[in-house]
Amino acid sequence: MSRASEHAYAAIRAHVLSGTVAAGEQLTEDQLAQITGVSRTPVREAVRRLEDELLLVRSDTKRLFVADWSRDDIEEMFVLRQMLECHAAERAAKRLSREQIAALEVLNRDLTAAVEQSPPDVARFLEANRAFHEAIIDAAHSPRLGQLLARLVEAPVVLRTARIYSQSDLRQSARDHDELVAAFAARDGDWARAVMGSHLRRAFHTFARAVGPKTDEAANDQDSGEP
Amino acid sequence: MSRASEHAYAAIRAHVLSGTVAAGEQLTEDQLAQITGVSRTPVREAVRRLEDELLLVRSDTKRLFVADWSRDDIEEMFVLRQMLECHAAERAAKRLSREQIAALEVLNRDLTAAVEQSPPDVARFLEANRAFHEAIIDAAHSPRLGQLLARLVEAPVVLRTARIYSQSDLRQSARDHDELVAAFAARDGDWARAVMGSHLRRAFHTFARAVGPKTDEAANDQDSGEP
DNA sequence: CGAGCGCGATTTGTATACAATAACCACGCA
DNA sequence: TGCGTGGTTATTGTATACAAATCGCGCTCG
Numbered sequence: 001m002s003r004a005s006e007h008a009y010a011a012i013r014a015h016v017l018s019g020t021v022a023a024g025e026q027l028t029e030d031q032l033a034q035i036t037g038v039s040r041t042p043v044r045e046a047v048r049r050l051e052d053e054l055l056l057v058r059s060d061t062k063r064l065f066v067a068d069w070s071r072d073d074i075e076e077m078f079v080l081r082q083m084l085e086c087h088a089a090e091r092a093a094k095r096l097s098r099e100q101i102a103a104l105e106v107l108n109r110d111l112t113a114a115v116e117q118s119p120p121d122v123a124r125f126l127e128a129n130r131a132f133h134e135a136i137i138d139a140a141h142s143p144r145l146g147q148l149l150a151r152l153v154e155a156p157v158v159l160r161t162a163r164i165y166s167q168s169d170l171r172q173s174a175r176d177h178d179e180l181v182a183a184f185a186a187r188d189g190d191w192a193r194a195v196m197g198s199h200l201r202r203a204f205h206t207f208a209r210a211v212g213p214k215t216d217e218a219a220n221d222q223d224s225g226e227p
Numbered sequence: 228m229s230r231a232s233e234h235a236y237a238a239i240r241a242h243v244l245s246g247t248v249a250a251g252e253q254l255t256e257d258q259l260a261q262i263t264g265v266s267r268t269p270v271r272e273a274v275r276r277l278e279d280e281l282l283l284v285r286s287d288t289k290r291l292f293v294a295d296w297s298r299d300d301i302e303e304m305f306v307l308r309q310m311l312e313c314h315a316a317e318r319a320a321k322r323l324s325r326e327q328i329a330a331l332e333v334l335n336r337d338l339t340a341a342v343e344q345s346p347p348d349v350a351r352f353l354e355a356n357r358a359f360h361e362a363i364i365d366a367a368h369s370p371r372l373g374q375l376l377a378r379l380v381e382a383p384v385v386l387r388t389a390r391i392y393s394q395s396d397l398r399q400s401a402r403d404h405d406e407l408v409a410a411f412a413a414r415d416g417d418w419a420r421a422v423m424g425s426h427l428r429r430a431f432h433t434f435a436r437a438v439g440p441k442t443d444e445a446a447n448d449q450d451s452g453e454p
Numbered sequence: 455c456g457a458g459c460g461c462g463a464t465t466t467g468t469a470t471a472c473a474a475t476a477a478c479c480a481c482g483c484a
Numbered sequence: 485t486g487c488g489t490g491g492t493t494a495t496t497g498t499a500t501a502c503a504a505a506t507c508g509c510g511c512t513c514g
Binding site for chain 2: 499
Binding site: 002041045048052054062073076077079080083084087142143144145148151152 | 229268272275279281289300303304306307310311314369370371372375378379
């Protein structure tokens with residue numbers, strides 16, 4: 001994507017994730033154009049992408065709002081991500097070269113180092129974690145799978161990127177990654193799939209804990225405002 | 228989507244699917260604007276959607292081409308679709324109301340009637356088939372799942388919508404749907420998943436047969452033109 | 455003869471003006 | 485008071501002009 005458009009995308013995304021606008025709040029293209037310093041044309045392109053990633057949503061009359069993720073939304077997202085990423089892990093187990101497996105080890109050493117600092121360096125953890133998962137998805141060698149996962153993975157990492165993680169959460173993640181590397185080294189697709197499954201399901205519960213208790217209600221209407 | 232934009236989307240899609248432009252051929256936004264009778268702005272929006280659906284692709288330098296689906300692309304797509312749609316069938320089995328199950332029966336009666344004509348009415352079959360699968364996905368009640376599947380399902384149905392199907396293929400599809408309805412009526416998610424799995428895997432082979440033999444080669448470069 | 459280079463033509467990207475549509479508010483009427 | 489209804493403002497959608505990037509081709513120079 002091109003300069004202005006890409007910039008608008010990053011800026012709007014950062015703006016939304018910074019939390020300076022509340023979930024459910026309306027945004028206008030003009031506003032975003034001013035914030036990003038480009039015209040509405042590239043803003044509209046950026047907004048389309050962010051809609052795709054479900055960070056923004058439109059009302060039935062095309063007005064734009066910051067998306068409001070319920071616990072059920074997050075669970076749904078993690079279920080899909082688990083399904084797809086387990087598949088990716090299984091394929092990756094058959095396809096990763098020795099060099100790629102070594103590279104995963106290096107990535108996870110960095111991740112572990114970030115975790116064992118005190119206090120843990122969460123930003124560095126997140127970046128290493130992202131790179132680790134991305135490497136596996138790339139190795140699965142299924143471009144459409146990668147494309148589908150891109151939408152799912154990006155969204156929630158985002159969701160208030162901060163004090164969700166306890167150090168024990170982070171340590172468990174690092175251990176999961178170690179076990180994944182072991183499964184890859186053994187070329188055991190079933191093992192890799194199983195580890196990835198528990199890894200992501202635990203991640204879901206970490207998020208769910210942060211976002212609040214189970215709702216059992218749908219109640220995720222963005223549009224109708226009646227109480 | 229808005230009037231011009233929606234029209235451009237439909238027109239470009241039809242244009243590509245009609246086969247009047249060859250796979251791999253370049254398109255320009257101006258061309259498409261002329262064809263569709265709207266300006267480049269809505270054309271660009273439509274093109275974005277079609278890129279998303281993988282009907283169009285961009286070279287590394289942003290030039291636009293008609294996508295060229297290899298057999299491996301089709302297989303990848305069906306594998307993903309199977310994974311997601313089996314999940315949808317399993318969820319649907321737990322959620323479909325008696326009325327919705329009855330509606331599926333009606334849809335499949337229409338599909339069967341289309342199949343049993345001579346010659347079979349393929350267009351009517353395709354439409355009933357689409358509606359049947361869509362109803363299941365809706366009943367799964369997972370909006371993101373629906374969104375992901377939309378991209379996967381649309382693309383290949385498209386791919387030269389015609390003389391791929393023998394009457395026996397069509398009849399088997401109708402029988403699969405009947406069995407799905409039975410699984411739903413029994414509220415048996417495992418059964419539904421299994422039937423959906425074989426249904427889609429068979430569909431893949433029908434497509435694969437039409438598009439040619441297994442390649443074992445990657446060779447799906449859109450950009451580099453050296454022979 | 456071939457590899458790099460420059461320049462006109464083509465194509466995509468961005469800004470801006472204007473058109474269409476939807477929300478808002480105030481007013482009048484039952 | 486409650487509810488339509490008209491006009492006014494805010495917001496999104498489209499067209500168009502222009503800017504930036506890219507391509508293709510012929511040319512020069514080694």
